[in-house]
Amino acid sequence: xxxxxxxxxxxxxxxxxxxxxxxxxxxxxxxxxxxxxxxxxxxxxxxxxxxxxxxxxxxxxxxxxxxxxxxxxxxxxxxxxxxxxxxxxxxxxxxxxxxxxxxxxxxxxxxxxxxxxxxxxxxxxxxxxxxxxxxxxxxxxxxxxxxxxxxxxxxxxxxxx
Amino acid sequence: xxxxxxxxxxxxxxxxxxxxxxxxxxxxxxxxxxxxxxxxxxxxxxxxxxxxxxxxxxxxxxxxxxxxxxxxxxxxxxxxxxxxxxxxxxxxxxxxxxxxxxxxxxxxxxxxxxxxxxxxxxxxxxxxxxxxxxxxxxxxxxxxxxxxxxxxxxxxxxxx
Numbered sequence: 001x002x003x004x005x006x007x008x009x010x011x012x013x014x015x016x017x018x019x020x021x022x023x024x025x026x027x028x029x030x031x032x033x034x035x036x037x038x039x040x041x042x043x044x045x046x047x048x049x050x051x052x053x054x055x056x057x058x059x060x061x062x063x064x065x066x067x068x069x070x071x072x073x074x075x076x077x078x079x080x081x082x083x084x085x086x087x088x089x090x091x092x093x094x095x096x097x098x099x100x101x102x103x104x105x106x107x108x109x110x111x112x113x114x115x116x117x118x119x120x121x122x123x124x125x126x127x128x129x130x131x132x133x134x135x136x137x138x139x140x141x142x143x144x145x146x147x148x149x150x151x152x153x154x155x156x157x158x159x160x161x
Numbered sequence: 162x163x164x165x166x167x168x169x170x171x172x173x174x175x176x177x178x179x180x181x182x183x184x185x186x187x188x189x190x191x192x193x194x195x196x197x198x199x200x201x202x203x204x205x206x207x208x209x210x211x212x213x214x215x216x217x218x219x220x221x222x223x224x225x226x227x228x229x230x231x232x233x234x235x236x237x238x239x240x241x242x243x244x245x246x247x248x249x250x251x252x253x254x255x256x257x258x259x260x261x262x263x264x265x266x267x268x269x270x271x272x273x274x275x276x277x278x279x280x281x282x283x284x285x286x287x288x289x290x291x292x293x294x295x296x297x298x299x300x301x302x303x304x305x306x307x308x309x310x311x312x313x314x315x316x317x318x319x320x321x
Contacts, residue, residue: 003236011236017228020216022208023194036194043229044192053230054189055196057182057215059319060225062167064183066319071271071278082311089313092320099311100242106275106305111242115317141273149268150260150279 003051006034007042011051018055066115068144069095070122072129073108075139081109084133088112093125107139119144166222175223175321178204179214183223183321186215223321239286240266242307243293244275245300252276258299264292275305 003011009032018024025043026036046052076084081099088110089097096113112129116122126142175183181204190196201211218224234240247255252270259265259279268279281289293304 011231014228015231017226020212020219020227022197022212024196025192025194040192040194046229047192049235051232051235053232055192055229056189057186057227058225058230059183059187059321060166060222061319062165063170063222064319064321065169067167067169085311085313090316092316092318095315095317097313097315098309100307101310103305103307106244109310111307115319143271143273143275143278145269145271145278147270149256149270149277150265151267152265 004042006032006038007046007051010039010042010046061115065117068117068119068122069113069115070119070126070142070144072112072114072126072142073140074110074112074129074133074137075102075107076110076133077136077138078109080136084136085110087132088129091125091129094129108141114142165225170221170223174221175218178206179218179223180321182211182214183218183319186227187318233282237284239281239283239289240309241281241289241293242309243279243281243296244305244307245277245296245302246274247277247300247302255300255302259296262292262296264288 010028013028013031019027021027023036025039029036029039032039043052043055047054085097085099088094089112093115094112095115096111098111099109100111102109114122114125114129116125122142130137130140185200191199195208197208197211201208204211206214215224215227219227245255255277256268259277260268264281264283266280266282268277270276271278281292283289283292289306293306297304
């Protein structure tokens with residue numbers, strides 16, 4: 001996809017966020033030297049095209065008590081993977097949900113990141129997913145992060161990489 | 162930008178209005194000249210008071226940012242989740258080699274035989290494989306690639 005130059009400038013100006021003022025798009029427009037309506041129209045077009053998912057706040061789930069998370073992985077029957085993955089992704093406690101290829105010694109094709117207040121809660125939520133998947137799931141595991149080894153300022157997405 | 166707070170706030174750090182703001186504002190604001198106005202009215206606040214609360218919550222680390230969430234892939238970037246099984250005795254040395262690559266956006270140690278999981282972020286898709294190959298040569302260890310084959314719509318919301 002090619003992104004028009006003005007959109008690129010809007011993206012560059014707002015990847016770090018919008019100014020917290022009553023009319024934030026007018027302020028961005030003043031930085032770029034274009035009318036407020038142009039910024040709003042271009043951002044609406046980008047939202048329509050899926051380049052912008054939404055304009056919202058990002059709560060810090062650690063600060064709000066969701067300090068435990070685990071990467072749950074599931075070996076799902078390929079024929080049901082799209083349908084079941086959609087149901088798992090829709091759960092309020094799953095922050096990322098993808099199908100990925102299997103590998104040697106790695107039978108899992110569905111990845112779902114689970115967030116909870118503690119590890120016991122994460123395990124309870126994982127059991128809910130297992131119930132939802134039923135016999136279409138042949139094996140599963142969960143990987144907890146024990147250390148952040150590197151984290152750069154990549155802020156373009158919600159971390160759903 | 163201040164580092165991300167990773168510990169819970171005191172239970173009384175947010176009042177019920179703050180919590181309502183967090184719960185409502187995760188779903189997205191309208192793209193209009195005054196995007197806070199409708200929500201302020203719903204919450205019985207002046208627009209300025211709503212904005213001041215958002216600002217204060219950002220300062221104490223309850224909110225990490227306000228703004229558009231961009232889909233990096235829709236903008237043309239290439240990303241891939243990768244994993245390695247690193248022997249415990251070499252873990253720190255391998256971590257240093259992996260992290261030295263600017264394409265490594267983040268990297269986590271995880272509880273599994275595959276104990277190192279990182280994301281490669283490149284401008285072009287071909288660079289993913291090239292970077293993974295380079296890491297394999299430098300470390301002598303296989304790098305497994307787990308590219309996204311399908312991304313599901315996410316219903317994740319934090320209840321404040």
